[in-house]
Amino acid sequence: MSSNTYEFNQDAALLKDSARKFFSEKFPVEKLHELVAQDPTLGRTPQSLWFEELWQEIIELGWPMVAVPESAGGLAMPAVAVAGLVEEFGRAAFPSPMLSTLAATYVLSAADAIGPLEDICSGEAASLAIAGSKDSWGLASTEVTYSNGKLSGTAHYVQDVGKVQKILVSAHSNSDLQLFWVDLRSDGVTLDLDTIVDLTRDQGRVSFHNVEAVPISVKGLSVLAEAMPKIWMLVSADIAGAAEWQLQTTVDYVNTRKQFDKALGFFQAIKHPLVDVMIKVDETRSLLYSMANAVSAAPEKALQLSHMLKASASDLAGFASGRSVQSHGGIGFTWECYVHLYFKRQKHSQMLFGDATWHRARLADILIGPVTA
Amino acid sequence: MVDMQRKDTSEQARFRDYCREWLSEHHPGEPEVRIPQSPLEIMTVEQMDYLQRWQKSAYDGGLVGCDYPVEVGGGGRKDLQRIANDEMLRARTPYFPNVIGLGMAAPTVLYHGQDALKQRLLPKLFSGEDIWCQGFSEPGAGSDLASVQTFAQKSGEKWIINGHKVWTSLAHFAEWMIILLRTDKSHKYDGLSYFVVPIKSALGNGVTVKPLIKMTGETGFNEVIFENLEIDDSFRLDELGRGWQVAMTTLLHERGAGDLHVPRAGGLKSRSAHTSNAMSLISLAKELTRDGKRVADDPIIRDRIMRCIIREQGLSENQRRGRVTELLDHPMRIPLQNKLLSSEIAQEIASLAIDIEGAASSLYVGDENAPAGGQWPLAYLNSYGMTIAAGTSEVQRNILGERVLGLAKSK
Ligand SMILES: Cc1cc2nc3c(=O)[nH]c(=O)nc-3n(C[C@H](O)[C@H](O)[C@H](O)COP(=O)(O)OP(=O)(O)OC[C@H]3O[C@@H](n4cnc5c(N)ncnc54)[C@H](O)[C@@H]3O)c2cc1C
Numbered sequence: 004m005s006s007n008t009y010e011f012n013q014d015a016a017l018l019k020d021s022a023r024k025f026f027s028e029k030f031p032v033e034k035l036h037e038l039v040a041q042d043p044t045l046g047r048t049p050q051s052l053w054f055e056e057l058w059q060e061i062i063e064l065g066w067p068m069v070a071v072p073e074s075a076g077g078l079a080m081p082a083v084a085v086a087g088l089v090e091e092f093g094r095a096a097f098p099s100p101m102l103s104t105l106a107a108t109y110v111l112s113a114a115d116a117i118g119p120l121e122d123i124c125s126g127e128a129a130s131l132a133i134a135g136s137k138d139s140w141g142l143a144s145t146e147v148t149y150s151n152g153k154l155s156g157t158a159h160y161v162q163d164v165g166k167v168q169k170i171l172v173s174a175h176s177n178s179d180l181q182l183f184w185v186d187l188r189s190d191g192v193t194l195d196l197d198t199i200v201d202l203t204r205d206q207g208r209v210s211f212h213n214v215e216a217v218p219i220s221v222k223g224l225s226v227l228a229e230a231m232p233k234i235w236m237l238v239s240a241d242i243a244g245a246a247e248w249q250l251q252t253t254v255d256y257v258n259t260r261k262q263f264d265k266a267l268g269f270f271q272a273i274k275h276p277l278v279d280v281m282i283k284v285d286e287t288r289s290l291l292y293s294m295a296n297a298v299s300a301a302p303e304k305a306l307q308l309s310h311m312l313k314a315s316a317s318d319l320a321g322f323a324s325g326r327s328v329q330s331h332g333g334i335g336f337t338w339e340c341y342v343h344l345y346f347k348r349q350k351h352s353q354m355l356f357g358d359a360t361w362h363r364a365r366l367a368d369i370l371i372g373p374v375t376a
Numbered sequence: 377m378v379d380m381q382r383k384d385t386s387e388q389a390r391f392r393d394y395c396r397e398w399l400s401e402h403h404p405g406e407p408e409v410r411i412p413q414s415p416l417e418i419m420t421v422e423q424m425d426y427l428q429r430w431q432k433s434a435y436d437g438g439l440v441g442c443d444y445p446v447e448v449g450g451g452g453r454k455d456l457q458r459i460a461n462d463e464m465l466r467a468r469t470p471y472f473p474n475v476i477g478l479g480m481a482a483p484t485v486l487y488h489g490q491d492a493l494k495q496r497l498l499p500k501l502f503s504g505e506d507i508w509c510q511g512f513s514e515p516g517a518g519s520d521l522a523s524v525q526t527f528a529q530k531s532g533e534k535w536i537i538n539g540h541k542v543w544t545s546l547a548h549f550a551e552w553m554i555i556l557l558r559t560d561k562s563h564k565y566d567g568l569s570y571f572v573v574p575i576k577s578a579l580g581n582g583v584t585v586k587p588l589i590k591m592t593g594e595t596g597f598n599e600v601i602f603e604n605l606e607i608d609d610s611f612r613l614d615e616l617g618r619g620w621q622v623a624m625t626t627l628l629h630e631r632g633a634g635d636l637h638v639p640r641a642g643g644l645k646s647r648s649a650h651t652s653n654a655m656s657l658i659s660l661a662k663e664l665t666r667d668g669k670r671v672a673d674d675p676i677i678r679d680r681i682m683r684c685i686i687r688e689q690g691l692s693e694n695q696r697r698g699r700v701t702e703l704l705d706h707p708m709r710i711p712l713q714n715k716l717l718s719s720e721i722a723q724e725i726a727s728l729a730i731d732i733e734g735a736a737s738s739l740y741v742g743d744e745n746a747p748a749g750g751q752w753p754l755a756y757l758n759s760y761g762m763t764i765a766a767g768t769s770e771v772q773r774n775i776l777g778e779r780v781l782g783l784a785k786s787k
Contacts, residue, residue, distance in 0.1 A: 268783030
């Protein structure tokens with residue numbers, strides 16, 4: 004045990020390894036490009052493009068329920084194992100409701116919502132509908148309201164909503180913020196997909212017109228607050244995996260392409276920034292596994308580590324993306340080259356659930372204390 | 377700390393308890409003399425005496441060289457140095473003066489020296505009685521280390537050394553030097569050989585040590601001139617012509633990327649020394665004001681402090697992930713970042729501290745009004761020593777790019 008300082012045990016390593024093999028065999032980047040980059044038209048109609056058959060295989064492998072507690076029939080794997088798995092989804096830039104479902108799982112677990120967790124184990128995918136149109140990272144930004152037993156209003160920035168069956172909705176009521184479990188096919192629910200930059204995801208607005216909903220928790224704020232660090236962990240893991248792809252792909256390119264009779268990687272203006280990308284990947288990954296480990300081993304540290312982690316990851320997403328396109332030169336700026344797929348996924352993840360400055364400001368409130376009046 | 381204890385084996389846990397108990401009795405306390413920020417700036421005999429006494433006592437207590445074999449004066453244990461280091465840091469002891477000995481010479485002598493030489497040299501290296509220095513750089517050979525010209529001419533069973541080493545830290549106290557010498561002028565790399573050389577005993581008799589003054593005003597490094605110094609062939613490490621390979625062992629350990637855990641102590645809090653970690657910026661920013669408010673309320677300063685704290689935490693979490701093989705892609709990827717990152721983070725922290733101090737950062741050591749005794753401007757100046765010494769940051773990035781990422785070599 005002394006050689007392994009996390010709970011990253013054999014099961015976790017096996018899971019990560021099999022996910023990596025799964026994607027490299029079944030979902031090479033050419034296939035991703037073929038799938039999501041059919042239509043470059045500016046102003047195209049938004050679509051949810053994905054390989055549903057592969058998602059079915061993933062359900063059979065049990066991955067969407069890795070984080071579901073045993074009490075609800077899940078695999079109850081530790082956060083370090085989940086982080087390892089999600090890194091591989093990021094590396095493959097795999098269009099799927101995986102991240103959203105895991106995010107919902109952490110909220111449902113915090114609310115001890117056994118029924119909805121069982122839905123996830125039965126193969127249903129889910130997403131969080133907790134953001135309003137403004138100030139979207141605030142835990143109470145939702146513009147949905149709950150009164151007389153019905154939901155009304157619109158939830159914004161719902162991730163992967165074109166690929167899920169269930170949504171976890173937060174709504175203002177006359178007491179605290181409350182949480183609900185809603186089937187997207189229910190009467191009175193309408194869905195509008197957003198036109199987004201990222202081709203590997205979809206996102207949308209969900210409107211409720213007097214919708215009946217299953218209440219999950221009347222303590223919405225504290226439940227969301229408990230789950231958020233793990234949600235930041237998920238996005239950061241995706242970023243770390245995608246950034247390693249960007250790094251290795253760019254390294255391969257600059258080792259092959261020659262100018263001035265030298266491989267591009269010879270030039271320090273190319274070499275040194277790529278080393279800096281590697282350093283940032285490692286910073287994010289090291290914070291990732293420490294944070295994930297802290298979830299069970301040192302819960303009192305999880306919140307501050309999660310802010311450090313998402314701040315680091317968001318910066319990494321921007322930096323690695325910029326270097327990957329710049330180091331490819333003209334070809335890197337084309338629709339045909341694969342790097343833009345990751346560039347766009349990373350830019351989406353960079354701000355998803357809080358960008359770097361936002362997370363550093365939260366961290367400063369913890370470590371320095373609030374700004375005095 | 378709680379985290380660290382949780383990961384201990386039972387042997388490590390017992391040893392940790394032992395270290396704590398030992399340190400509670402043997403911490404040397406506040407020194408009478410001003411102790412410089414790092415061992416590379418030790419200037420006076422009084423400073424050196426105090427620090428050598430501390431190292432000797434820690435060695436006698438079993439906290440130095442724990443992982444080295446008993447035959448060479450070590451503790452003969454496994455993976456315990458790390459524990460001793462944790463505890464010495466926690467107890468905020470002084471640092472060890474023999475940094476080059478412990479960090480570079482000891483692993484090199486252990487891996488490449490003859491048994492008799494190891495047994496003769498290492499015990500006094502661990503105890504700090506013999507201070508060591510490193511004669512690598514020369515006026516014409518810095519980043520391109522393999523171009524050193526200081527020459528060793530064979531003469532029977534002896535070697536005659538002539539040449540000029542520079543920037544040699546601690547040479548003014550050193551008993552011994554590890555040295556990279558040219559033994560063949562026709563091959564750049566294969567013409568190098570590696571020796572240990574007695575310095576102090578040859579002063580005025582083939583060896584001259586001249587102090588150089590740093591940009592801070594401190595001394596600590598030197599020029600060392602060799603004029604027909606005669607040494608025995610038994611002082612050679614490894615085969616003739618294998619100097620470059622031996623030097624790699626030294627450099628890996630110098631950059632924190634070697635496989636032996638280097639004995640390390642530190643953290644002493646006194647009027648003169650300061651803790652230079654990112655967390656200490658918080659209290660500094662709370663004490664000082666700008667525009668009538670605490671500096672700690674300035675959103676940009678808050679952001680910059682958090683950046684430093686995150687980088688520092690990331691580096692320490694690197695060490696931790698570095699022990700989980702399943703999460704590593706390339707064995708040298710994390711170790712080779714250590715020196716680069718620790719020196720650059722220290723520089724960023726010191727630079728931010730100066731911004732936090734504002735006008736008062738113009739006040740230097742010795743000015744009675746200087747915040748924190750002028751330690752931050754001093755630390756900022758000294759931080760450039762660290763991004764240059766032991767292979768500059770540019771050279772570290774070349775190494776990482778070439779050895780880890782496999783990018784085309786730039787030489
Ligand atoms: C505080 C301190 C303590 C030291 N202690 C010791 C000691 O005890 N023993 C010892 O032997 N040496 C010691 N040194 C010397 C140190 O190892 C050298 O200064 C260092 O290796 C750089 O060599 P140089 O000074 O000749 O600079 P140069 O090699 O001339 O470099 C000048 C500049 O050019 C850059 N440069 C050089 N080559 C390249 C390249 N290929 N690509 C990109 N940039 C490049 C460098 O990064 C640097 O910015 C010490 C130095 C300092 C500052």
